[in-house]
Amino acid sequence: MLFALLTGTLALSPIVQADTTLNAVRGQRLDVNAYAGEVTVHAWNRNAVRIVASGADQDQLEISSSATAISIRTHGRHGPPDEITLQISAPAWIAISMGGVNTNAKIEGIRAPISVETVEGEVDVTGGESLISLRSVQGSVRLRGAKGRINVNSVNEDVEVANSSGDIAAQTVNGEILLQGVNASSVDANTVNGDISYSGPIRSGGRYALSTHNGDLTLTVPEGTSAGVTVSTFSGDFESEFPVPLRGTRKGKGFNFTLGSGSAQVTLESFQGTIQLVRPGSEEDPARRKREHDRDHDED
Amino acid sequence: MTQDPWTNRLSEYLDGELPEWERHALESHLESCAECSLVVSDLRRVVRRARTLKNPPPVTDLWPGIAARIGAGIPKAQDVVDLDAQRRVRRQWAFSLPQLAAAGIALMTVSGGAVWFMSGAARQSVVSAPVPSSPPESTPAVSVAMKPNASQSYAAAVADLERVLADGRGKLDTTTVRIIEQNLAAIDRAIAEAQRALDADSANLYLNTHLAETMRRKLDLLRQAAALVPVS
């Protein structure tokens, strides 16, 4: 393998394979623009960015470094670039901005802001701090272990956030939204054709808004939760595994009730699906069902 | 109260504005100072409370005055949404809850028709159901659903964006185009369903809000799709 420690602008001629390492200085961000292919970023403990690229030789890969950014871009000579595979090692402190069209993005171990936009690819991120924005049109978006202001968005596939904390906005049109093990004080989850499930503490003073048109809502409610709950549906059902202090129900209308002192604000809306409250660990708890599913499908 | 020398730095600590060395020193202090730890905890709660303060709209609708000052003209009687009537409808529904409670039974229907009956002891811990809250902050729904001019503007905006997409579809991947069209169709179906429901119950606050939000989802998706079209 060939290493080159470089600073400044480096433009490579058409390549089959390249392995390049650049110094990284705090204050720089990492910009990756790969039209198509697989981009993987792993954190390592060096103040440097290493790029290992492999792909068709028509691709042109441009790598440059300025005071504010290390940039990696693909160019096609005639029309869009062909697919490329980029394996990038980067310092955990580096903020990442990634864009692509037919690009799958996978990022692990970064403790800095992350922004990813792709059209046809999937986004899979473990980590991220402060500001995390992940968007795909056709692919799913998965985020784990993040902390900060989180915005995850797909159009046609599922959106999943797990074991993360902060303020969460999750949106899709034709997919499910799964929020598990999240510790959030503000949640806004919205889909048209899919289910939504939320499991995590419902914090005092927090705001939680879950809304779907055609899907079911499942909210896992820990014991001792203090929340004012507003339920709205047109032709859906409401179910709860535990008694709630309802004063009356009217199917197809909305109603409110209060758990504890009503400190948090919870809004549950499903136009024609079932809105369901479950306890942690119950059979209907999505987190428990996922653990069992993963365990049953664990072939190791 | 003893004034700990660190007390005046606690807000800056909370906001992440202390230099690193000072932050470390303060955190060491917090490990052994229960009072400062309590203050930090309280300040954190103050900040959280500040962030969750509610913003009810003004009691009086200010729009007529604004419209007059910007020369938008006096709205015609049939175009004006009677917000007082909206509030009266909501209050009527809210009043029905105590009436049900007076019957002495709290009911909740579970799927399959089973019903929970709360025991007397449990009923005593019930808090009065709050009156339905004021319209959510982002509610242009009333005007969208009931003012013909607003509907025309929305339709015009949608038509503009659809034209951009139609003109640019040849520049997009066919799968992307298909996915976008499928999802627009899904949103259109949701809009139609919400509109039909609203036609039968025009004062329903949830349906108004839901329709507006779904229409906004369509605009958002159209804009997102239009932004994908390469600018030639």
Added chain:
Amino acid sequence: MTELGLGVATLEHEPTGRTDPDAVDATLAASGDASAFERLYRTHVPKVYGLVRRMLSDDDVDEVAQDIFVRAWQKLGTFRGEAAFGTWLHRLAVNVILARRETLGTRRKRYVEGDMVLETVPSRRATPEMSMDFEAAMERLPDGAREVFVLHDVEGYRHEEIAQMLGLATGTSKSQLHRARMALRQHLER
């Protein structure tokens, strides 16, 4: 009738990236579409009204809130879409509020030194709405401390911005914020 030509041109060359749900209405309103502006008003009036109510302790909250939207209509031509419309409107609202406070004549010293003691908030009837006591306590803060607290903790501005808006040193903004928070901590629910 709306001049859609301008709106279409703007939309076609919209840069990629974040979508502002108000951008279409802002574009239409800038072309003279009052219905679009009304939609913007209905979307944003709760937050604007809350800001006015908390920043000004006088009785003309309705009038100032109206002034803000009238000013926004007049200034729509300067909205470039670089920030979200709500952000732009909010900043305009702060400017209108600050201008008003200057025109109300001499005010007592705004930035109180020393310990700050709030009047005892009268006990209220039991209500599940805990933030009413907290809001009442905010109203009783001295003007300067309340303004800094509202701008920083409620509205999210940074000290550097607040200092510039209010004509303060950054250090004064920080100390006023701390004093406000310390005074308000007694009015949290337990």
